Amino acid sequence: MHIVIAPDSFKEGLSARHVAQAIEAGMVPILPNARFSQLPMADGGEGxxxxxxxxxxxxxxxxxxxxxxxxxxxxxxxxxxxxxxxxxxxxxxxxxxxxxxxxxxxxxxxxxxxxxxxxxxxxxxxxxxxxxxxxxxxxxxxxxxxxxxxxxxxxxxxxxxxxxxxxxxxxxxxxxxxxxxxxxxxxxxxxxxxxxxxxxxxxxxxxxxxxxxxxxxxxxxxxxxxxxxxxxxxxxxxxxxxxxxxxxxxxxxxxxxxxxxxxxxxxxxDLLLSRTHAHHVLAQADWVITGEGRVDGQTQHGKVPAAIARIAHADDVPVIVLAGSVGDDCEALYQTGVTAIFPIQAGPCELSDALMNSKKNLMRTGENIARLIRLAGYT
Structure with missing residues (x-):
């Protein structure tokens, strides 16, 4: 099984590369035989x-x-x-x-x-x-x-x-x-x-x-x-x-x-995707994990998760979005190819605490997603 992890950064928390590393670290113990590819992404902002x-x-x-x-x-x-x-x-x-x-x-x-x-x-x-x-x-x-x-x-x-x-x-x-x-x-x-x-x-x-x-x-x-x-x-x-x-x-x-x-x-x-090998890697995936610090109605307008989902959807690859927070109107993302959206916070907290615990929360959420994938019969 090939899992591609292609997130944006979690602003003022973790860079895209560190987000991808944390997600993989949470998934690997549950899916030790899977192959992982990390594609740190950005929409033009930080990273x-x-x-x-x-x-x-x-x-x-x-x-x-x-x-x-x-x-x-x-x-x-x-x-x-x-x-x-x-x-x-x-x-x-x-x-x-x-x-x-x-x-x-x-x-x-x-x-x-x-x-x-x-x-x-x-x-x-x-x-x-x-x-x-x-x-x-x-x-x-x-x-x-x-x-x-x-x-x-x-x-x-x-x-x-x-x-x-x-x-x-x-x-x-x-x-x-x-x-x-x-x-x-x-x-x-x-x-x-x-x-x-x-x-x-x-x-x-x-x-x-x-x-x-x-x-x-x-x-x-x-x-x-x-x-x-x-x-x-x-x-x-x-x-x-x-x-x-x-x-x-x-x-x-x-x-x-x-x-x-x-x-x-x-x-x-779109610029980053067109200049790199990301399209080819995404087409070979069995699952794609993406995400950003906040997912809401604006995410479908030029943000990383929506762009990744559109590409993966063309090859019938399921896409899971992780978010530091989930806002209003994110349901529109399901029309772009997103399969599911998961907030990474364990419960209500201050922004400073959310930023400080981003790595731990991403690892935990990655582990839970891996358990669902394993339960679905993928190994």
Missing amino acids: FAQSFLDQLGGERYHCEVTGPDFRSVTAEFVINREHRLAVIDVASASGLPLVPQHARHPRHTTSLGTGELIRAALDHDIDEIIIGLGGSATNDAGAGILTALGAKLLDGAGKPIPPTGEGLGSLMTLDLDGLDARLNTVKLTAACDVDNPLCGPHGATTVFGPQKGAREEDIRDLEQYLHRFASICHLQLGQSICHFSGAGAAGGMGATLGGLLGAQLEPGV
């Missing part, structure tokens, strides 16, 4: 570059960059020389977990570090940079990226604005003439886990601002600042960056990457 490294191989590089709150952080990216490819996680340089919970405020955070990672990747002999958009602490529409890559964002006095969400409120001039010339010779691909536009009721600020620390008055202001940025891009550069799918990803970084820097935006999990 996206690691998933490429796990499945394609390559080298990991570390560098000091500007964190989202302007403190220095050590970020990483992956280089695969065979494919002449660099893979970057926004979360590594500009991620929400890099800011202490009490200090999170999207008015004052920046994507500078992500731009610095792109610049560092350009130092290698590559043809493409894939940027995983997800898990950001920012709402600056990529102003930090542009600044790090040589663009000038100036206020009415001709002085550089702070490359933050609030800084966009004083933007008057956007000059891209100084952009790093190496961008002209490298393909940019942005991996999105959302399809939101930049502005409006479904935009970056309104939908994602609260989870980054924005209050109601902040949301109103930040929304105006993004509109200002989009208007200046249209008036001064002739670029419409506001309404395309994915423009609102990563606090609006999708708008800058796709609208100003020419990046192609693709659903993150």
Whole structure:
């Protein structure tokens, strides 16, 4: 029997690789004769570059960059020389977990570090940079990226604005003439886990601002600042960056990457699946185990479990989803090919306890699933 374990990370708990390892550790004692394959996955957020490294191989590089709150952080990216490819996680340089919970405020955070990672990747002999958009602490529409890559964002006095969400409120001039010339010779691909536009009721600020620390008055202001940025891009550069799918990803970084820097935006999990050997492995499975930190109605829209289920369902492979928590409207996943959904928590608990016990809970749930598989006559 061949069991493929292909989960996403459990955000702020365990990486996708560690989730897969915990599930297998729980199943192996019950199914000692089974063959296991681990396919750590990501939808564009935390762990996206690691998933490429796990499945394609390559080298990991570390560098000091500007964190989202302007403190220095050590970020990483992956280089695969065979494919002449660099893979970057926004979360590594500009991620929400890099800011202490009490200090999170999207008015004052920046994507500078992500731009610095792109610049560092350009130092290698590559043809493409894939940027995983997800898990950001920012709402600056990529102003930090542009600044790090040589663009000038100036206020009415001709002085550089702070490359933050609030800084966009004083933007008057956007000059891209100084952009790093190496961008002209490298393909940019942005991996999105959302399809939101930049502005409006479904935009970056309104939908994602609260989870980054924005209050109601902040949301109103930040929304105006993004509109200002989009208007200046249209008036001064002739670029419409506001309404395309994915423009609102990563606090609006999708708008800058796709609208100003020419990046192609693709659903993150589909991109990962198409560039790796995952399709072939899934087709050979007898059972597939996947999962993510929270499963709800949004999971069917570009998230790992839904994408894995659609592929496995085409080959009539049963799919079991594990979740840190199960929210509303997850029943729609059964229409995508999911066989069953299991929460891993033993009972109600605080979020901090759930995160701390993720490994133990995954192992226990993996063991219980293995017992059901054995009971069904599989050995």
